[in-house]
Amino acid sequence: MTSVETVAPELIEAAVRAAEKFGRDIVDVPVSAIAAEAQMSRSTLLRRLGGSRGVLDAAVRAAGIDPGGRPPVRVRALTAAAELISENGLAATTLDIIADRAGCSVFSLHSVFGGRDELLRAVFDQYSPIRDLEDYLAAMPDDLGATVHGVYRTIADTLSREPRVAPAMLAEVYSRPESATVQSLTRYAAPRTLSTLGAWFEAEIRAGRIKDQPLLVLIQQLLGPIVVHMLMRPAFPDALDFMLPDIDSVCEHLTTNFLAAVAM
Missing domain, CATH: 1.10.10.60 (Homeodomain-like)
Known part of the structure; x- marks a missing residue:
């Protein structure tokens, strides 16, 4: 009789992959789908499991993976x-x-x-401003000032929400730029950021609304002020003689400054 301890690791891995493909808990994935992922027939899989699907689910749980009842x-x-x-x-x-x-x-x-790098990339995708910027720029207003203000507001919202993943990642970039982790994230994130903002800037330059400057310089002029402000903001709590401006006011001032620097 097959026991939990004798279930081959490749069968557990096949169950995990099949669950990811179906977007379901492992217990809800058909045996035939797991067998296909393991590159064997359904009958062969069941034979290796001693005829019991429950043995596989128990082995999955023993490996530290919840086969169902909790989030994946x-x-x-x-x-x-x-x-x-x-x-x-x-x-x-x-x-x-x-x-x-x-x-x-x-x-x-x-x-x-x-691996860890791939996990961190997935965290970046979910918690960095890039996805929000992509969504915003896909439906941006037909007005340069309104668009810039919206970009600043989008970034401010992302950098201020909990958990504070993006600020922590940026802090790592500034403090350890040559670390393997930072280099891996940069290789993944930089092309996507350049592509997203570059397409918008190039369209604005062609339309004669923005000065023709190097793309990286334009991106730094746009993102630098709001990123620095949002990273430093928590370190400056309200005091009797120093009241932090609200985010909307900050975005309005930064928009005016950016337009004064690059708008035609």
């Missing part, structure tokens, strides 16, 4: 990683402590993401 490992891991990055910084967020917070095994993280 991917969701739990992204949430855990985001919280830990916000609390302790990027460098201190290891796979071991992510797995512990997410209630899964390091093996399951490798099964779902492939």
